[in-house]
Amino acid sequence: MTACTDTDAQPRSSPCAAHVDARTAPVLSRPLILLLSMTCALAVANVYFAQPLLESMASSLAVRPGLIxxxxxxxxxxxxxxxxxxxxxxxxxxxxxxxxxxxxxxxxALLVVASARQWSVLLAAMILVGLMAVVVQVVVAYAASLANAAQRGQVVGSVTGAVVLGILLARLVSGLVADLAGWRAVYYLSAGLMLGMALLLYRALAAVEPVRLDASYPGLLLSVWTLLVTEPVLRVRGVLALLGFAAFSVLWTAMVLPLSAPPLSLSHTQIGLFGLAGLAGALAARRAGRWADCGHAQRTTGISLALLVLSWLPMAWAESSLLALIVGVVLLDFAVQALHVTNQSLIFAARPDAQSRLVGAYMCFYSIGSALGAAAATQVYALWGWPAVCALGAAISLLAGLLWMANRFTPAHDLTEGNPR
Structure with missing residues (x-):
């Protein structure tokens, strides 16, 4: 059978065709994929619980809004x-x-967050929460390593779709629980769920040993930097992820501020409900994995970046039209998640022998972009308001599109995107 390439042409005998035979069937069972997906959803939620709770945290710990x-x-x-x-x-x-x-x-770490009474303790505990939340990427690499090459994009898309759902449910559940029992209860509840999932995983996962590497821990870490230097597709897709998730974080960090302030004055639960508009992101994750397997990675990237830029236009009217905000959120979540799955599918295909190191290096770009977007969003909102936040998000999105186009039409493009010459 002819393997799919990163072009928009789909061979008649492609494994993307409907009649996938036994040789291209997924290695992972459906129950195992479901368990891994649930793990990712719950773990990633810990990173995003705080976004609808920022005002409550600031009030509880006497922190000024621009710093929270x-x-x-x-x-x-x-x-x-x-x-x-x-x-x-x-x-x-x-x-x-x-x-x-x-x-x-x-x-x-979640228990420490829930019991924190000082600003410095809370920040230290949140760093630990983020540190442990990378279990998501260990699980993604685990799933990708067991998946059949022809179906890897679909498996990654399924797990990543669960990550999107986890992010959305994090905002909804944290808002609902905070309204009922306060923001600390959110973290107590999550700590209990993580303990329960740890027990399930201990019983269900096979103790699969990795391919033996002739490297110490320092040598392993050094090889991550080597991959950044030697793998062009990792660098290109990493920068796109940095910009895409910076825009994503600008929206979701700053959005709670105008929605909770007069004249809207929405509750935590009502703000959390806006996360449901991002269900399009979960659908995008599943579909984008299949599109990548079928050779449409470049087309998906271009459409995603165009939608990312356009999404900020309706969101600029958020203070006067909640419907416009919902439209913008749908477009932005769809665009970012489709881009994310496409990026991962391409980098995993580049070096199947280094799944964990590849995803670790790639997600560093993601995390840096999210952190910069969050810090910039609250400061920009405090200084110039919501229209300036939308202008910032649109500028970041446009920069991502311009960088992709610049790379798309360079002679080295075939090497950086995994295309045959």
């Missing part, structure tokens, strides 16, 4: 550290033990 966005930045900083120092271990250690250990440590 640092909570999100601290979490993303911890996430970036975990991507650099923990995720690569998936190529060296038993992944089952690594996943279960991270889940248990995450529960402990």
């Amino acid at each position: 966005g640092v909570v999100v930045t601290a979490t993303q900083f911890g996430y970036a550290l975990g991507l650099l120092f923990i995720v690569p271990l998936g190529d060296l250690l038993n992944r089952k033990r690594l996943i279960v250990s991270l889940m248990l440590l995450s529960a402990a």
Whole structure:
């Protein structure tokens, strides 16, 4: 059979065709994919619980509103550290033990957040929450390593779709629980869920040993930087991820501020409901994986970046039209998640022997972009208001599109995007 390439042409005998035979069937069972997806959804939720709760946290700890966005930045900083120092271990250690250990440590960090009474303690605990949340990327690499090459995009898309749902449910559930029992209850509840999932994973996951690497831990970390230098597709797709998730974080960090302020004055639960508009992102994740398997990665990237830029136009009217905000959120979430899955499908295909290190390096770009977007969004809103936030998001999105177009039409494009010459 002819393998799919990163072009828009689909061969008649492509494994993307409906009649996929046994040789291209997924290796992972449906129950295992569901369990891994649930793990990712719950783990990633810990990174995003704080976004609808920023005002309550600021009031509880007597922190000025312009500074409270640092909570999100601290979490993303911890996430970036975990991507650099923990995720690569998936190529060296038993992944089952690594996943279960991270889940248990995450529960402990969440308990510290829930009981924090000082600003410095909260920030330190949020860094730990982000650090342990990289279990998501260990699970993604685990799933990708077991998946059949012809179906890898679909498997990654399914797991990533669960990540999107986790992000959306995080905003909804945290708002609802905070209205009922306060923001601390959100983190107590999550700690209990993480403990329960750790037990399920311990019983269900096979103790699959990674391919033996002739490297120490320092050598393993060094190889991550080597991949950044030697893999053009990782660099190109990483920069697109940085800009895409910076725009994503600008929206979701700043959006709570105008929605909770007069004249709208929405509750935590009502603000959390806006996350449901992002269900389009989950659909995009599933579909984008299939499109990547079928050779449409470039077309998907171009459409995603165009939608990302356009999404900020209706969102500029958010203070006078909630419907316009919903339209913008749908467009933005669809665009960012389709781009994200396409990026991952391409980088996994570049080096199947280095799944954990690749995803760790790639997600560093994601985390840096999210952290910068969160920090900038609250400051821009405090200084110039919501229209300036939308202008910032649109500028970041446009920059991503221009960089992709510049790379798309360079002679080296075939090498950086995995195309045959």
